[in-house]
Amino acid sequence: MFSFALFAFVTSITPGPNNSLLMASGVRFGIKRTLPHLFGINLGFGFMFLLVGSILPLLPDGTMEVLQWVAMALLFYIAFKIATASTDFSDPEADEKPWGFFRAAAFQWINPKALMMAFAGATSYGLDTLSGAIIFTLTNTVCGTWIFAGAWMRQFLIDNPARTRILYIILALTMVATLFL
Numbered sequence: 001m002f003s004f005a006l007f008a009f010v011t012s013i014t015p016g017p018n019n020s021l022l023m024a025s026g027v028r029f030g031i032k033r034t035l036p037h038l039f040g041i042n043l044g045f046g047f048m049f050l051l052v053g054s055i056l057p058l059l060p061d062g063t064m065e066v067l068q069w070v071a072m073a074l075l076f077y078i079a080f081k082i083a084t085a086s087t088d089f090s091d092p093e094a095d096e097k098p099w100g101f102f103r104a105a106a107f108q109w110i111n112p113k114a115l116m117m118a119f120a121g122a123t124s125y126g127l128d129t130l131s132g133a134i135i136f137t138l139t140n141t142v143c144g145t146w147i148f149a150g151a152w153m154r155q156f157l158i159d160n161p162a163r164t165r166i167l168y169i170i171l172a173l174t175m176v177a178t179l180f181l
Contacts, residue, residue, distance in 0.1 A: 027150040
């Protein structure tokens, strides 16, 4: 169980789509407004982990390949939205709603890193699915450090649109890079 918990911690804290989105939201909206997004990741991933083992055998051949292409397209779209987000924190025209609980929970089903974590965790450690889901749900709270990092960086970015744009582009590229790992 320790090796599984270590796997869950390392895969949860390292850069990926969830953490990029959380940092960008921390920069843009702060800690409090981003917490529903974090809770959506935690519970959404735990639920996905529970179901992934039972759903895979039921899918027709070729379904996973189609889902991979859809997920990649959506990830590119989300990365584009992050890279091109407004750098003016007071812009009333900007999207002023952070991702909520349900959107973040649903995102787990198209997040390549989260899917890899679920498939690897469910098949490699011999741990029952419920225990694995609970460990991952608790461990995923470390993703919150990305919110705090983003909120902390906000003070250095709020009056500097160029720095903000660079951060957004780095986060978007990090998200896209997960497709090639």
